[in-house]
Amino acid sequence: MLRTELSWSHRVRGAMVLAACGDALGAPFEGREPADPAEIDDWMHRSTQLMRFTDDTACTLVLADHLTRRRGIVNEDELADELAREWTREPGRGYGQGAAQLFADIARGAAWRQAAADMFDGHGSLGNGAAMRVAPVGLLPGLALGAVAGRARRTAMVSHQHPQALDGAAAQAVATALAALSIQDTPLDADRMVAAICQHVHTAEFRAALRKLPALVARAASGADVAGEVGNGVAAVQAVPAALAAFLRHPDDVPAAIGFAIGMGGDTDTIASMTGALCGARRAEKDLPVMWGLRLEGASRVWTAASALARLGRPGAGAQPPG
Numbered sequence: 001m002l003r004t005e006l007s008w009s010h011r012v013r014g015a016m017v018l019a020a021c022g023d024a025l026g027a028p029f030e031g032r033e034p035a036d037p038a039e040i041d042d043w044m045h046r047s048t049q050l051m052r053f054t055d056d057t058a059c060t061l062v063l064a065d066h067l068t069r070r071r072g073i074v075n076e077d078e079l080a081d082e083l084a085r086e087w088t089r090e091p092g093r094g095y096g097q098g099a100a101q102l103f104a105d106i107a108r109g110a111a112w113r114q115a116a117a118d119m120f121d122g123h124g125s126l127g128n129g130a131a132m133r134v135a136p137v138g139l140l141p142g143l144a145l146g147a148v149a150g151r152a153r154r155t156a157m158v159s160h161q162h163p164q165a166l167d168g169a170a171a172q173a174v175a176t177a178l179a180a181l182s183i184q185d186t187p188l189d190a191d192r193m194v195a196a197i198c199q200h201v202h203t204a205e206f207r208a209a210l211r212k213l214p215a216l217v218a219r220a221a222s223g224a225d226v227a228g229e230v231g232n233g234v235a236a237v238q239a240v241p242a243a244l245a246a247f248l249r250h251p252d253d254v255p256a257a258i259g260f261a262i263g264m265g266g267d268t269d270t271i272a273s274m275t276g277a278l279c280g281a282r283r284a285e286k287d288l289p290v291m292w293g294l295r296l297e298g299a300s301r302v303w304t305a306a307s308a309l310a311r312l313g314r315p316g317a318g319a320q321p322p323g
């Protein structure tokens with residue numbers, strides 16, 4: 001039991017910290033295409049500069065704290081207020097225009113359910129903003145995958161009500177849970193992982209995007225190839241499959257996976273953050289490059305939030321670690 005407990009805690013912390021590192025490493029390359037591989041390599045492996053995190057990490061920390069305080073239970077009203085409060089506290093973290101407007105409205109007292117539903121002419125946001133913060137849901141102990149997906153959708157609803165965005169949150173949370181349950185250094189079966197995730201998405205568009213991944217992984221597709229097939233934009237239906245592709249291409253090599261994610265271009269901070277969450281859930285904190293830990297802005301805050309979330313998995317904390 002002790003070994004399992006330790007292993008689970010290390011995976012939770014690995015996922016949280018590497019998600020933040022992916023966000024901060026990807027941020028300088030957001031929207032710059034084509035990304036220069038040499039510049040990415042320098043920034044990832046030789047720079048000593050501060051790695052500044054963005055809205056992805058800010059919102060992930062809000063969700064982690066929310067779940068920790070409520071022992072894994074989601075309260076949408078409170079989560080909406082907490083996200084809006086975080087935006088109010090630090091609005092300069094690179095939030096998209098839609099998210100900034102939504103959080104401003106909620107902070108002024110608007111009801112989240114209606115405000116989120118009204119976005120984009122009443123379609124709701126199909127962006128990746130719910131998926132980018134959802135890793136903590138996949139790191140809750142003892143949940144069946146269906147419960148992970150359901151809880152992820154509830155966290156998404158407060159800001160992203162388009163069915164593809166809800167699928168994005170469910171898919172990324174389930175992928176995180178599967179990565180946390182996977183056995184390191186044994187081959188990861190991309191077909192099986194994608195099939196398992198597909199069981200928890202509802203839209204044909206999202207399923208179709210995910211089903212492109214096994215063939216791309218099998219042929220060792222390049223980042224440009226993946227971006228061409230599934231996209232690299234801010235839509236959840238692009239960014240989530242792109243992040244999963246980067247992880248599946250390099251499931252046991254954290255820097256290679258995050259470098260792959262950034263090299264795809266497009267929404268690099270969010271894609272690399274989601275890739276980092278998956279890598280960290282599989283490889284645990286031991287694979288965090290030392291320099292990233294030293295360069296990451298707010299590292300102690302991320303570690304503290306991750307450690308608190310990880311303690312939910314302790315025997316006696318109200319839930320048991322899975323597997």
Ligand SMILES: [Mg+2]
Pocket residue numbers: 054055056093094095269270
């Ligand atoms: Mg961002």
